Amino acid sequence: MRKLILRNFQSPGDIVMLTAAVRDLHATYSGEFVTDVRTPCPALWEHNPHITPLGEQERDVEVLDCHYPLIHQSNHAPYHFLHGFIDYLNARLGLAIRPTCFCGDIHLAPREKQWISQVEEIVHWPMPFWIVVAGGKRDFTIKWWAHERYQAVVDHFAGKIAFVQVGEGGHEHPLLRNVIDLRGKTDLRQLVRLVHHAQGVLCPVTLLMHLAAAVEVRPGMPKHRPCVVVAGGREPPHWEAYPHHQFLHRAGALRCCDDGGCWKSRVHALGDGSPQDRVENLCVATVGALPRCMDMISTDDVIRAIELYFVGGAIEALPQRAEAAYAWQS
Template sequence: MKKLILRNFQSPGDIVMLTAVVRDLHAAYPGQFATDVRTPCPAIWENNPHITPLREQDGDVEVIDCRYPLIHQSNHTPYHFLHGFIDYLNGKLGLATRPTRFCGDIHLAPCEKQWISQVEEIVHRPLPFWIIVAGGKRDFTIKWWARERYQAVVDHFAGVIKFVQVGEGGHEHPALHDVIDLRGKTDLRQLIRLVHHAQGVLCPVTLLMHLAAAVEVRPGMPKNRPCVVVAGGREPPHWEAYPHHQFLHRAGALRCCDDGGCWKSRVRPLGDHAAGDRPDQLCVDVVGNLPRCMDLVTADDVIRAVELYFAGGAIAWLSPAERDALCRATELAS
C-alpha cells in the first residue's frame, strides 16, 4: 500500500476541492493507497473515511504539495475545478483517476445530523432558511456584489424566506437588515452543519457554493441543495458552476471576458503592495464600485433565480405557522 500525505495551504474552498481527489483516488484504486492531509482546515476532513494518520518523517511516506495548474487552461478547455487536483495527482503518480461525483466530499457524523441548527436554537423550532453571503475576502474585491442589492433580495422575500447571514470575522461582510446575523459566530465545522440544515444558499463565487454542493441535504429536501451564485465574469462558468445551481455569470457579454474569465483580483488598488494591486490584476471596466460584469447582475436577476426553485416545486415557502414562529422569536429578541 502506497502512503501519501497531500498538502495544500490555500483557502477553504480549495480544500473542499481537495476532498474530491482523495475520494476519487480511493474509488479508482481501492486498497492501494493510505492517505493523510496537511491543510489549514482540519474541520473539513472530520469523519472522512479515507484519511489515515501518517507521519511525514516515515521513510515510506510520500509528501505531495498539491496544485491545480489546469486552472491556467480553464478559459479554453472543458474542465471543472474538480478536475484540477485530480489532473495534477495523475501526472505526479502516473494514475488515471477520474471524478466520481460532481461535488466535494464532506462527511457528517450521525450525531451531527441529529443536532439542531443554530437557527433552531434562536427561533425554538425547525424552520427552513437560506444562507446569504454578502461580502468576501478583502483582497479579492472583484468578487463582491453590492450590499444594497443583497438587501433588496432579502426585502423582496420578507415573510416567505428567512435569510441567515454568515461570514468570517476577518473578511468584509456588511450587515444586512431583517436577517439572522451569524457573521463571525460560526467556526468552519459549525458552518458545515449550518449548510446541512439550509434550504438554500445565496453567495458570490466562494466557499459556500462549494459547501452547498458537497454537504449532505436533510431528509425531505431535493437531492441537491438550491444555490444562487452571483458570479459576474471573473471565472469561466464551466470551471466553477455546479449543474444544480443558478450560476449568474456574464462571461461573453463584455469584451473583457469574451474569451473565458478575466481572472482579475480587484476593482481598484488597495495600496497594500500585494500582487492584486498590479495593473494587470485590476478590473478594466468599473461601474461605480462594481466590476461591470457584476453591475450587470441585477437584484431582479437574483430574485428570479431564487424563485425558480420554488416555482419548480423543489422547495416550499415558509408556511403561515413558520412565519408566526419567526415573528415571535424576533419580538423576543428585540
C-alpha cells in the same frame, strides 16, 4: 499499499476540491493507497473514511505538495475545478484517477445529523432558512456584489425566506437588515452543519457554493441543495458552476470576458501594498464600486433565480405565519 500525505495550504474552497480528489483516488484505486492530509482546514476532513493518520518521517511515506495548474487552461479547456487536483495527482504519480461525483466530499457523523441547527437554537423551531454571504475577502473585491442589492433581495422575500447571514470575522461582511446574524459566530465545522440544515444558499463565487454542493442535504430536501451564485465574469462558468445551481454569470457579454473569465482580483486599488493592486490585476470595466459584469446582474435576476426553486416545487416557502417568519426579531 502506497502511503501518501497530501499537502495544500490554500483557502477552504480549494480544500473542498482536494477532498474530492482524495475520494476519487480511493474510488479508482480501491485498497491501493493510504492517505493523510496537511491543510489549514481540519474541520473539512472530520469523519472522512479516506484519511488515516500518517507521520511525515514514517518509512515509505510520500509527501506531496498539491496544486492545480489546470486552472491556467480553464478559459479554453472543458474542465471543472474538481478536475484540478485530480489532474495534478495523475501527472505526478502516474495515475489515471477519474472523477466520480460532481461535488466535494464532506462527511457528517450520525450524531451531527441529529443535532438541531444554530438557527433552531435561536428561534426555537426548525425554521427553513437560506444562508447569505454578502461580502468577502478584500484580496478579491471583484467577486463582491452590491450590499444594497443583497438587501433588496432579502426584503423581497420577507415572510417567504428567512435569511441567515454568515461571514468570517476579519473579512468584509456588512450587516444586512432583517436577517439572523451569524457573522463571525461559526467555526468551519459549525458552518458545515449550518449548510446541512440550510434550505438554500445565496453567495458569490466562494466557499459556500462549494459546500452547498458537497454537504449532504437533510431528509425531505431535494437531492441537491438550491444555491444561487452571483458570479459575474471573473471565472469561466464551466470551471466553477455546479449543475443544480443557478450560476448567474456574464461571461461572453463583455469584451473583457469574451474569451473565458478575466481572472482579475480587484475593482479598484486599495493601496495596501498587495500584489492584487497591480494594474494587471484590476478590473478594466467598472461601474462605480462594481465591475461591470456584476453591475449587469440585477436584483430581479437574483430574485428570479431564487424563485425558480419555489416555482418548480423543489422547496417550499416559510409557513404563512408572520410571527413564525420573524420570530428571531422578537
